Amino acid sequence: MKLLQYDHLPAGLLERPAHELHDVLGGPALIHLEGKNPRPLFVSVLQHGNETTGWEAIRRLLKSHFEYNSLPRSLSLFIGNTRAAKHRLRHLDDQFDFNRCWPGGKYADSEPGKLFREVTDRMRALRPVASMDIHNNTGLNPHYAAINRVRPEFLRLASYFSSKVVYFTIPAGTQSMAFAKFCPATTLECGRAGRVHGVEHSIVFMETCLRLDNIPETSVSAEEVHLYHMVATVRIPDDVLFGFGNVPADIALRANLDSFNFHELPAGIAWGDIHEAPVKPLQATDVDGNDVTDDYFRFDRGLIETRRVVMPSMLTLDRRVIHQDCLCYLMEPVPFEDYADVTEYDILPEGLRRSDRPGDPAPGK
Ligand SMILES: [Zn+2]
Numbered sequence: 001m002k003l004l005q006y007d008h009l010p011a012g013l014l015e016r017p018a019h020e021l022h023d024v025l026g027g028p029a030l031i032h033l034e035g036k037n038p039r040p041l042f043v044s045v046l047q048h049g050n051e052t053t054g055w056e057a058i059r060r061l062l063k064s065h066f067e068y069n070s071l072p073r074s075l076s077l078f079i080g081n082t083r084a085a086k087h088r089l090r091h092l093d094d095q096f097d098f099n100r101c102w103p104g105g106k107y108a109d110s111e112p113g114k115l116f117r118e119v120t121d122r123m124r125a126l127r128p129v130a131s132m133d134i135h136n137n138t139g140l141n142p143h144y145a146a147i148n149r150v151r152p153e154f155l156r157l158a159s160y161f162s163s164k165v166v167y168f169t170i171p172a173g174t175q176s177m178a179f180a181k182f183c184p185a186t187t188l189e190c191g192r193a194g195r196v197h198g199v200e201h202s203i204v205f206m207e208t209c210l211r212l213d214n215i216p217e218t219s220v221s222a223e224e225v226h227l228y229h230m231v232a233t234v235r236i237p238d239d240v241l242f243g244f245g246n247v248p249a250d251i252a253l254r255a256n257l258d259s260f261n262f263h264e265l266p267a268g269i270a271w272g273d274i275h276e277a278p279v280k281p282l283q284a285t286d287v288d289g290n291d292v293t294d295d296y297f298r299f300d301r302g303l304i305e306t307r308r309v310v311m312p313s314m315l316t317l318d319r320r321v322i323h324q325d326c327l328c329y330l331m332e333p334v335p336f337e338d339y340a341d342v343t344e345y346d347i348l349p350e351g352l353r354r355s356d357r358p359g360d361p362a363p364g365k
Helices: 018-025 053-068 083-087 111-126 152-159 175-179 196-211 319-324
Strands: 005-006 029-033 037-045 075-078 130-137 146-148 164-167 184-190 226-235 242-244 251-253 270-274 283-286 304-305 311-313 327-334 343-346 351-354
Touching: 018 053, 018 083, 029 111, 029 319, 037 053, 053 075, 053 130, 075 111, 075 196, 111 175, 130 175, 130 196, 146 152, 152 164, 152 184, 164 270, 175 184, 184 327, 226 311
Parallel strands: 005 029, 037 075, 037 130, 130 184, 146 164, 164 226, 242 251
Antiparallel strands: 029 075, 146 184, 226 283, 226 327, 251 270, 270 304, 311 327, 343 351
């Protein structure tokens, strides 16, 4: 796999929907487009081939700017998994998940990992004003932004997209985590693919970043950012047969389980029925990979029940996503006092606290 780099848009590219890009590009591509302000905005789309909102937003954004021949600032566009996009899938069975292969992740030495290191090194040298990676999800989720460092400019950047902001450090090897070392970076979750609202929302966000001189380092208010901290990943073990609604499987999850996303659930809420019970029909692991299932769930009453207050995100009814990724993530709200005047914080499983480790240097400095 070789990284294609362009200093212009390949002819006709904007006319192509996501599933036709592979015929033109043949693989991941980094396209640099010149604007008035030379310091680029970095935009990543289609890391997951079936998450088309980012590409749709870029198509429309660039068409409108090229009509007037005026990008307010340079734009470096990364187009990710074109081969999976051709098949309208997150990734193919013979591929890694691209958004686990960036520097810092355990697949960094894989073939796509080497290519992404090249992208990272090239972009670090260009000193982007900000980085955004545009995604969709399959369940019923609000639009939200995710960050990997709790710093004023990261919170500010995320707030331009949504007041719902998620801080995460798992999974490792994501694009936003790699770029967070040298510029404000965010992952945008734009709800389901194919919805016009997600496309429009992404365009507004990109326009904002294209026009700003830089991302302000002023503190955010409690209204601007509601910060959540990702504490665990929940998976269904491979040998557990599961279904949704009234089904004769080992576990029958609620038919509308994804309506729980971004809702604070008290203890004792049932996620589904256990028919044929393996000891742990769900498995929760914390940010360090420890099994924390028993902290969050109980299974002793023929039900899958929450054991304490949790807020799930990314709950999905899509079996393929559940197999390839996970059932959901669990989050806890971070009190505003804890991020009101941050310079740099680490959020640890016990809660938020000021980093006493010598951290990475401030991005862009
Ligand atoms: Zn994605």
